[in-house]
Amino acid sequence: MKYSKATNYALHTMLYLAVTSPKQRVGVQPMAEKLEVSPTYLSKILTQLVKAGMIESSPGAGGGYKLPSNWEEISFLDIIHAIEGPVSMFDGCLNHNPGCLIQRVMDDAEGKMEEELKQQKISDLAEKAPSVL
Amino acid sequence: MKYSKATNYALHTMLYLAVTSPKQRVGVQPMAEKLEVSPTYLSKILTQLVKAGMIESSPGAGGGYKLPSNWEEISFLDIIHAIEGPVSMFDGCLNHNPGCLIQRVMDDAEGKMEEELKQQKISDLAEKAPSVL
DNA sequence: CTATTAAGGAGTTATAATGTCTATAATATA
DNA sequence: TATATTATAGACATTATAACTCCTTAATAG
Numbered sequence: 623m624k625y626s627k628a629t630n631y632a633l634h635t636m637l638y639l640a641v642t643s644p645k646q647r648v649g650v651q652p653m654a655e656k657l658e659v660s661p662t663y664l665s666k667i668l669t670q671l672v673k674a675g676m677i678e679s680s681p682g683a684g685g686g687y688k689l690p691s692n693w694e695e696i697s698f699l700d701i702i703h704a705i706e707g708p709v710s711m712f713d714g715c716l717n718h719n720p721g722c723l724i725q726r727v728m729d730d731a732e733g734k735m736e737e738e739l740k741q742q743k744i745s746d747l748a749e750k751a752p753s754v755l
Numbered sequence: 756m757k758y759s760k761a762t763n764y765a766l767h768t769m770l771y772l773a774v775t776s777p778k779q780r781v782g783v784q785p786m787a788e789k790l791e792v793s794p795t796y797l798s799k800i801l802t803q804l805v806k807a808g809m810i811e812s813s814p815g816a817g818g819g820y821k822l823p824s825n826w827e828e829i830s831f832l833d834i835i836h837a838i839e840g841p842v843s844m845f846d847g848c849l850n851h852n853p854g855c856l857i858q859r860v861m862d863d864a865e866g867k868m869e870e871e872l873k874q875q876k877i878s879d880l881a882e883k884a885p886s887v888l
Numbered sequence: 889c890t891a892t893t894a895a896g897g898a899g900t901t902a903t904a905a906t907g908t909c910t911a912t913a914a915t916a917t918a
Numbered sequence: 919t920a921t922a923t924t925a926t927a928g929a930c931a932t933t934a935t936a937a938c939t940c941c942t943t944a945a946t947a948g
Binding site: 628659663666680682683684 | 904905907909915917
Binding site for chain 4: 649650665666668669672679680681682683684685686687
């Protein structure tokens with residue numbers, strides 16, 4: 623019951639981009655250095671973010687990653703879903719019981735958390751603490 | 756980012772005890788059958804619940820498990836913590852930064868979920884649907 | 889004393905997360 | 919056009935954790 627490191631890296635990368643260069647492109651290396659991860663591994667995570675529309679990429683010399691035009695709307699929940707997938711944290715319906723009350727309680731609780739994560743935008747954080755990653 | 760099966764079994768066991776026998780003792784076998792788990796594995800989980808004070812046990816013939824006197828106060832959160840431990844879902848403080856804003860957001864969101872899970876008591880569920888497990 | 893039941897330890901298996909290596913594709917610049 | 923640079927992709931290796939089994943020990947009722 624823990625969020626993966628990949629999610630952690632994804633969130634930090636998004637904040638990095640929001641702080642340092644909302645418009646300019648950045649390659650993997652500087653970010654991997656900052657986060658102390660191998661560039662190849664971070665690359666995998668960034669590709670996932672691209673596919674989910676969280677960032678945009680361009681190959682070749684002078685290429686790299688940048689935030690999309692709607693970046694100020696991107697929430698924590700968006701990023702987390704991009705990495706962890708949209709699945710429920712709890713699939714506990716034993717006995718093949720579709721109306722499982724335990725499942726309902728767990729889903730409700732997860733909903734509360736997601737509500738909060740949806741309201742928290744990366745852009746807010748970037749404003750609040752430009753220097754802190 | 757998923758709750759373990761162990762947590763799933765623990766919740767169902769607690770509900771089982773709350774529904775079928777708030778006072779009478781029950782052995783592992785009937786519960787393991789109902790949940791379609793091996794008795795030995797369920798036994799491990801039950802031992803964890805005993806140590807956390809969620810249930811009481813007595814060995815020997817006629818022994819088994821039963822709910823404690825304060826069972827109506829036991830919440831989902833109590834049970835989950837008994838199995839998953841009390842640790843945070845997110846430890847994302849890279850760069851050894853103690854004031855990490857991402858960590859704060861994640862902790863806040865987790866707090867919302869825990870708030871909900873703390874309010875949900877097993878006893879409520881037992882009343883609502885005595886027959887459904 | 890014996891049957892019954894929980895507790896504990898050590899180990900195995902399965903699955904997922906984490907990370908690496910290599911090759912390929914696309915782009916800018918000289 | 920040629921070359922350097924950068925992202926993408928697939929296969930693979932490693933590690934960590936969950937899930938589960940087996941065997942032994944301890945406690946209790948009858």
